[in-house]
Amino acid sequence: MSSLKVFYSRLRTEEKLIFEALERKGIPYDPMNIRNVDLSDIPLEPGDVALCRCLSQTQNVALAEILESRGIRTVNHSSVMLLCGDKIATAAALEHYGIPQPEYRVAFSPEKAVVMAEELGYPVVFKPAVGSWGRLLAKINDREAAEALIEHKSHMGAQHQVFFIQKYVEKGGFDLRVTLIGGEPLSAIQRWSDHWITNTARGGKALAYPLDPELRKLLYKVHDAIKGDFLAVDLFQTHDGWLVNEVNGQPEFRSSVNSVTGVDIPGIMVQYVWKLAG
Amino acid sequence: MTVNCMICDGILEMPGKVMEGELLVCPDCGTELEVISVDPLCLEEAPEVQEDWGE
Numbered sequence: 001m002s003s004l005k006v007f008y009s010r011l012r013t014e015e016k017l018i019f020e021a022l023e024r025k026g027i028p029y030d031p032m033n034i035r036n037v038d039l040s041d042i043p044l045e046p047g048d049v050a051l052c053r054c055l056s057q058t059q060n061v062a063l064a065e066i067l068e069s070r071g072i073r074t075v076n077h078s079s080v081m082l083l084c085g086d087k088i089a090t091a092a093a094l095e096h097y098g099i100p101q102p103e104y105r106v107a108f109s110p111e112k113a114v115v116m117a118e119e120l121g122y123p124v125v126f127k128p129a130v131g132s133w134g135r136l137l138a139k140i141n142d143r144e145a146a147e148a149l150i151e152h153k154s155h156m157g158a159q160h161q162v163f164f165i166q167k168y169v170e171k172g173g174f175d176l177r178v179t180l181i182g183g184e185p186l187s188a189i190q191r192w193s194d195h196w197i198t199n200t201a202r203g204g205k206a207l208a209y210p211l212d213p214e215l216r217k218l219l220y221k222v223h224d225a226i227k228g229d230f231l232a233v234d235l236f237q238t239h240d241g242w243l244v245n246e247v248n249g250q251p252e253f254r255s256s257v258n259s260v261t262g263v264d265i266p267g268i269m270v271q272y273v274w275k276l277a278g
Numbered sequence: 279m280t281v282n283c284m285i286c287d288g289i290l291e292m293p294g295k296v297m298e299g300e301l302l303v304c305p306d307c308g309t310e311l312e313v314i315s316v317d318p319l320c321l322e323e324a325p326e327v328q329e330d331w332g333e
């Protein structure tokens with residue numbers, strides 16, 4: 001019989017909700033703390049499914065790649081983790097599929113980063129290619145601030161020497177977080193904040209939002225571009241329509257659960273994952 | 279069951295069902311502690327947020 005392994009490193013609210021849902025649905029599973037795991041010792045068979053929930057993207061990708069090499073179905077696949085884990089790769093994929101997103105530039109030198117920020121027009125947002133929870137986002141309002149930030153980034157290691165610069169979007173105080181399972185948009189929340197960063201990890205307040213046909217159509221396109229079993233898409237609403245800001249490949253969903261949206265995300269997710277077991 | 283905080287020696291009450299990777303907060307000093315193993319029970323100061331953590 002196939003088995004479901006849930007790999008994790010930190011027992012966040014999400015992992016607790018996943019374990020609770022697995023118990024509630026009567027789905028057999030093995031919780032695996034990655035800290036203590038030796039993959040060569042774990043009995044795994046093709047047809048088994050692994051839900052990869054490590055806090056570290058690096059650990060999660062390495063784990064998924066090893067499991068996939070042994071014929072294990074991973075959620076998400078490592079290719080999706082890599083695509084979503086790199087904001088530049090995500091932006092390129094969205095662009096390839098003609099999906100509207102904030103205007104952006106990628107610079108490979110400090111000098112060109114200043115030029116591109118000027119071309120976009122202030123304010124702009126500098127984002128690290130790898131990062132989450134709103135870490136190291138910088139809204140830059142003028143050339144002097146851009147030059148100072150770029151100088152600081154030049155001392156932060158190789159990862160920060162590729163500059164991802166987005167045109168700042170006036171989003172009216174909220175962004176939208178939509179959770180997709182198996183390519184199907186399940187729930188949407190507005191994340192409101194007085195701060196320009198609206199992540200609920202940074203204190204944004206969540207409110208349920210209805211998924212209309214226009215939004216669903218856009219989200220299906222996003223899934224076509226990114227693939228993935230379990231995604232969270234962040235969008236901005238503008239006068240010209242929705243813009244896709246980011247796609248998360250290791251979603252946190254504590255703010256999108258029943259109490260806010262009426263949707264049992266962990267329950268639907270574990271049933272979906274269990275069905276993948278061969 | 280109780281365990282002593284390794285930072286301030288305060289006393290933490292363990293929840294009924296505790297799992298590896300769970301975070302507990304010392305009620306005395308507020309330090310975040312991570313459950314490293316359940317049997318034997320072992321806690322460590324939780325690491326700072328890393329650059330690649332998150333979604």
